[in-house]
Amino acid sequence: MTVFEVINNILKIVGDAVAAFIISILGAGGLADFVIMLLAALIICSICAVAFMGLTYAERKIVARIQDRIGPNQAGPYGLLQPIADGIKMFTKEDTTPAEADRWVYNLAPLVIAVFALLTYAVIPFAPGVVGTNLNIGVFYVIAVGSGSTVAILMAGWGSNNKYSLLGAFRTVAQLVGYEVPMLLNVLPVVMLAGSMSLVDIVERQTLSNGGNGIPFILMAPLSALIFLISGIAETGRSPFDLLEAESEIVAGFHVEYSGMKFALFFLGEYVNALAVSIMFTVLFLGGYAGPILPPYVWLLLKVAAVFTLLMWLRGTLPRVRVDQLMSFNWKFLVPMSIVNVILVMVIGKVFVADAVLAQSNGGIAVPPIVQALILFTSSIALLLASLLLVARQARQLRLVEAEDIEKRVAQNKVAAAKVVAQ
């Protein structure tokens, strides 16, 4: 084994060594397996907690730069100890409960939200062979677990016994349930192209080494990638889709009554969810850990950092959308476009087959993978342009009708004014 191989597989080697050590103590069997799984779950959760601290710091610094501020700079060099200071503050704050709160529900909600946020990480492949569990329904599992946070947010909104909390929770349901549809519809092309719902298989299809063709799915389904990112941001409730906690309208939405560590858990849930969306985007569309020269986990880290920076950039730049805009954008634009996109990918994937053997057995024209990718890319972009053109025309007509209406009213007013003058 060369030095490069050791560096590339360091996570797997260390993991195997620890597992072997535990088996040597407890003996092979159910108990050892249980302890190993428990340890793995603990490590993944701790990584999430550490990433949460890092992300809050990075986000505050980057958004501050976008808004022409400096950001945290007092605690430690460059404000690096700010997350720890925040943690201490959270721990020492008084833990309040509203007088008429539904206590059980109120206290359980932050826990539920944090648990559902962490569950996603069980199936994410961090490097070849480094994955919590390689479920054959990985994508489906991630989306199923993601839907659990809706219930938790409703619990918080209801349990607080506060108008603004409940309003925030209602908004959440409308938004999260709505944006789940385009999200699912745009995972579908990736599943079809990869021929598997397992996240490991999806990544392997985008690598050059293990049976893949090295083309990331963002090049084969760019429209899906775009819509997935948009609906992913909406699912995590980040700006510009932060209607569930719009401070200027409903104070802070569902978590307005929470303080101390309970609030910190909501905060953790939000960031862990946002990170999960970035990782899912990386895995589904950017090839996960695939990449030349550098070790796989470094590639994953770089790609995830790039996607998360994009999220922060959007947060710092875009204003919040209105609730009716949010809904009509989803149901009247994203969902129809996604459905057409799914059909498009389905047809093209059946007509132009990248696998020569499959083309022979199932029919279709056998083409090299690069040509198939090119056709998919062009048709996706064409669909996007066509839909944008359609919407632009529609909007123009609406504006024309409105302008005509205004002209009519002005004319009526003029007539009325003339009558008054005549009197």
Added chain:
Amino acid sequence: MTLQQILFIVISLVVLGSAVLVVTTRNLFHAALFLVVSFFGVAGFYVLLDAGFFAAAQVLVYIGAISILFIFAVMLTRDVITAQRGNSQWQAAAIVAGVIFLIMALLLGPFSVTIRGREFGNANWPFAMDGNAIKAAPGNFVGILGTGLVDLNQYGVPFLLAAVLLLVAMVGAIWVARELRGREAERAAAETAVDDADMDANQPVQEPLPLIETETHEAHDSRNAAATEKH
């Protein structure tokens, strides 16, 4: 006892306990939450049976949809926390549930019953999945399930029956809502006179505001001019 059996018993207790609480607790919101716990336990059963797809579908479809139920519970019920009304037809519901349970126990449990010379029960469950196929290809559960759901010799008929069940539930919901609408109208007519709290809901619908209020400066000025002329 193996670990699987212990897990099975624990999950069963959670599912049954929360299912009982769903129908006994007075607080609608808590009932919906217990329903979530119960469904989550059922997803646990699927995991124990190595049916990951079912578990994920259970979580996605049921727990995701329960939140909508919450909203309806809160919006359509007055005084969700303090409401103290029971279901007047609970005896009938209990009898129906008991009969259905008995039938299912007969069909699935270690009993059998002979009706008109044909034996129904344990060994002769008419819609059986191909167990050998699952054993032969343990990874391909989803594929076997997919064919099992459309094959009339396997689960085709129960699958269609489940769809009928949903239809019945929908028709029932519409019927209940229509019934209530008639009664509500009568009650509302009687209540408006006394109940101030309902004033908001029963206020006459206001005229919709004009889309754009245009009053040009010209018109405004001329009206002012007209006013001054009158003076």
